[in-house]
Amino acid sequence: MTIFYEKCSGFSIFETELLTNIDMYGKFQKHLSDELAAIKEAGLYKNERNIASPQSAEITLEDGSKALNFCANNYLGLADNPRIVKAAKAAMEERGYGMSSVRFICGTQDIHKRLEKAISDFFKTEDTILYASCFDANGGVFEPLLTADDAIISDSLNHASIIDGVRLCKAVRYRYANADMAELERCLQEAQAQRFRIICTDGVFSMDGNVAPMDKICDLAEKYDALVMVDESHSAGVVGPRGRGVAELYGCYGRIDIFTGTLGKAFGGAVGGFTTGRKEIIDMLRQRSRPYLFSNSIPAMIAGAAIETFRILDESDELHDRLVSNVSYFRDRMLAAGFDIKPTQSAICAVMLYDAPLSQKFAAAMAREGIFVTGFYYPVVPKGQARIRVQLSAAHKKEHLDKAIEAFVKVGKELGVIK
């Protein structure tokens, strides 16, 4: 420390103190380095792939190599859609770059209101509130609406942002096993002790690709006097005859009180989130939801591009139809090749391997074949349930799907997964 001290002799006391803290950081640094080494040791260290092209079915990496992408949430293939790029540019030309404000002070433009209307039309709801992300939408949806007198009943596989949102709220918490309606019913019976009850669930669960049984959830909600909230991040644009999400799939329009969702997956894949639903609920969120009140407006280019996204989806079902046929094409051929695939009702296809190291070996071998897929294992999925997750997109062409299936078969045989 003396060296620092001598060097610091001309500094103010405040600055000297800052430098003295380097000593403090030394201990913390060691702590972090040890933790990071342990993460690497466990094979859980996350590396990033540097893409040097737009997000798409086929991507170019920084080193110039190409790969087929089967691990993006680009379900409708809109991430590089020329109409959306053009709409983003036009909105930036017309309304500028940033808003430098939260919505309620001076961060609302006409296009923010138009986007909220487009989302309400898509989900057939009364009103919509925009957030910077769905993470924020979920973080800000419970605390303004419920108190310690109320109950939140949450599916055990709900997204991290719902879990965090629930933590920020004082309501009594109940949890039921994934999509288990008997457990949900028991929770609802217990929760009769509270004033209001809300059931919250993901629409599509991202690890298995299964859809929440919304019809049964709504029936139970009716029977036990509960509100219903669903996070449509992986389901909107994907499930339902026209890709309108779980309400369309189960015919439960009018029975779901709150939907949350993202603009970062099927709807163009940039950023932004929303909560849409009953008028008074949205109005209360505008008054009290902290990520809305204390975080910036989404920029005009995102709003303008998202409006164009909903226009494209309104004009034609072509992209959704293509996604659905890509999913069945891929699933059928993988089953025929002998792979064990979870029954999927979405654009997520879980290829079961069960063994954790095998899932990592498999994903790495696929990457060498130029196919990006993700291997998941405990704690992301239950122990002994390791898998490869494949995400299909409307952007995938038949030759992309064939190439991926071919690689799966080759690697599957090499690693003894199929015969």
Ligand SMILES: *Cc1c(COP(=O)(O)O)cnc(C)c1O
């Ligand atoms: C991706 C996802 C989110 C987060 O969405 P962002 O807009 O990226 O913050 C929230 N909920 C679920 C279920 C998701 O899959």
